[in-house]
Amino acid sequence: MSAGQEQRTIRCLVAKVGLDGHDRGAHVIARAFRDAGFEVIYSGLHRAPEEIVQAAVQEDVDVLGISILSGAHNTLVPKVIEGLKEYGAFEDTLVIVGGIVPDEDREELVAAGVAEVFGPGTPMQETIDFVRDNAPQR
Amino acid sequence: MSEANAAEKELVRDLLDGDHRALARTISKIEDRTPGYREVVSELHAHTGDAEVIGVTGSPGAGKSTLVDKLAKAYRDRGLTVGVIAVDPSSPYTGGAVLGDRIRMASNVGDMDVFFRSMSARGQLGGLSTATADAIKALDAFGKDRIVVETVGAGQNEVDVVRTADTVVVLVQPGSGDDVQMLKAGILEIGDVFVVNKADKDGAATTVSDLQEMLHMREGATTAGAGHHGAGVGTADDTGGADDADGDDWDPRIVETVATEGEGVAELIDVLDAHYDHLRSTGELDRRTRTRYAEEIRQLLRADAADLLEEELERHGGMDALVDAVRARETDPYTVVDRILDPLADCVRERRD
Numbered sequence: 001m002s003a004g005q006e007q008r009t010i011r012c013l014v015a016k017v018g019l020d021g022h023d024r025g026a027h028v029i030a031r032a033f034r035d036a037g038f039e040v041i042y043s044g045l046h047r048a049p050e051e052i053v054q055a056a057v058q059e060d061v062d063v064l065g066i067s068i069l070s071g072a073h074n075t076l077v078p079k080v081i082e083g084l085k086e087y088g089a090f091e092d093t094l095v096i097v098g099g100i101v102p103d104e105d106r107e108e109l110v111a112a113g114v115a116e117v118f119g120p121g122t123p124m125q126e127t128i129d130f131v132r133d134n135a136p137q138r
Numbered sequence: 139m140s141e142a143n144a145a146e147k148e149l150v151r152d153l154l155d156g157d158h159r160a161l162a163r164t165i166s167k168i169e170d171r172t173p174g175y176r177e178v179v180s181e182l183h184a185h186t187g188d189a190e191v192i193g194v195t196g197s198p199g200a201g202k203s204t205l206v207d208k209l210a211k212a213y214r215d216r217g218l219t220v221g222v223i224a225v226d227p228s229s230p231y232t233g234g235a236v237l238g239d240r241i242r243m244a245s246n247v248g249d250m251d252v253f254f255r256s257m258s259a260r261g262q263l264g265g266l267s268t269a270t271a272d273a274i275k276a277l278d279a280f281g282k283d284r285i286v287v288e289t290v291g292a293g294q295n296e297v298d299v300v301r302t303a304d305t306v307v308v309l310v311q312p313g314s315g316d317d318v319q320m321l322k323a324g325i326l327e328i329g330d331v332f333v334v335n336k337a338d339k340d341g342a343a344t345t346v347s348d349l350q351e352m353l354h355m356r357e358g359a360t361t362a363g364a365g366h367h368g369a370g371v372g373t374a375d376d377t378g379g380a381d382d383a384d385g386d387d388w389d390p391r392i393v394e395t396v397a398t399e400g401e402g403v404a405e406l407i408d409v410l411d412a413h414y415d416h417l418r419s420t421g422e423l424d425r426r427t428r429t430r431y432a433e434e435i436r437q438l439l440r441a442d443a444a445d446l447l448e449e450e451l452e453r454h455g456g457m458d459a460l461v462d463a464v465r466a467r468e469t470d471p472y473t474v475v476d477r478i479l480d481p482l483a484d485c486v487r488e489r490r491d
Contacts, residue, residue, distance in 0.1 A: 037232040058162055088159050
């Protein structure tokens, strides 16, 4: 039908995991994604990894953006990824991380299945372009 | 073609088997109108009809998401499974949206038997109610006992969405305007149950009495001044309907809640159950279902016919060329329509015999 040819809407979950209580960055990225024409679901603060997994699976998002400032990324992010795998959702979900992540931890996150880590000062357009280019084809 | 068909059959099978991922994927397919989604919905149809569907609407900030969260929790405590569809508006400029209702689903964290799904309007006037109705079918076929559809009651689009429900709940918050505001709001006419949320706030009592008065007037209009008792369209413990002249009409009820505390949620469930019983015992449920299917068939017919006409329009050189011809007085709109439609009509009539 006529609507079949339209470009698919990219759905993103912007998630705050763990204890850090600072989500200005998450709000900014959520808004930038919205203005880029994406559908953004924001998780709210202080979420457990299981909650993020539940949301990502039910909402069938293309992209999961995890914002972490607390330094707990090495324990929390792999938990989320494990959960996605459990539901068969990891293969077609692009997982990206934003926030404060030391250089030496990047490789570990990428090895765990994170597609890219965006540090402070990353231009918004760079993240948006990355999502557009790498959102899984379904 | 046959391969796609197999993939869709598998999706349906997995959904019916209770696979959450398949359910999520099916709803995406419906939202995106991915090729094959019609076949999926057709297959699912045979497995639907068991869920009770509740529509929740009201202005932004009235506390819909919080109430839905507590409602879902209360149903879960009674051993029922729940599906929630929360509809939010999308930007008319970029098509983007922030779907924020999920934040308030804190009571059901980690409970996969509450399946919460955010949907955006995606600017499709009319199409949203079709997509929502199809998503409800997916949840119904999956086996959810109760399905709650939550939407801002801002316009026609949203009113269409709540019409897909068996019971419509309209949320009002204290101090949301004088009685003229309530006169204006079209949603007053579609509510089976009215919830005055934030009932601990100042002005709650006034809002309740304003509502009572408005609903009373609405009733008076239909039952031709049957001389109703004092606060007829009253509170939750009202027996409702018993005093009516024909005994068949549902008196809209008013329930007071403080959703953040879960207060009044049990009463609300009692009223929802009472309404559903009423629908069943009066045959109204059958009537509504029939009306809904008729609407659905008409809507699909119109949409498909419109697509077919677009094709024909293109074949005749497109709208721009036709408009140019009309403006140049070479032809007129009636003639154009006849030229496009007559061959179609002939085809249909020929096939009929």
